[in-house]
Amino acid sequence: MTDVAVKDNQHVKKGQLLFTIDDSDYTISAEESRQDIQSKKYNMDKLAKTYHRKMDYLAQF
Known part of the structure; x- marks a missing residue:
């Protein structure tokens, strides 16, 4: 408390x-x-991009 009225x-x-x-x-x-939430969203977006890039690469075979 900062003040009691x-x-x-x-x-x-x-x-x-x-x-x-x-x-x-x-x-x-x-x-x-x-x-913290903003940082976790950024990391999640990076992981999602990496996942999609790897899935696209694997789809070539």
Whole structure:
């Protein structure tokens, strides 16, 4: 948490902001996950191209 917007025993209303969460760790983790997915897609595409190239080569015989 980065900020607490209420004090102990303070009355609160529905929808009132109670605290703020530091989301920097989650933001970094999400970005790392996106990069990991992008890298895996790239590797999968390379493998698929290699597979099709080899299948085309084998089809010649």
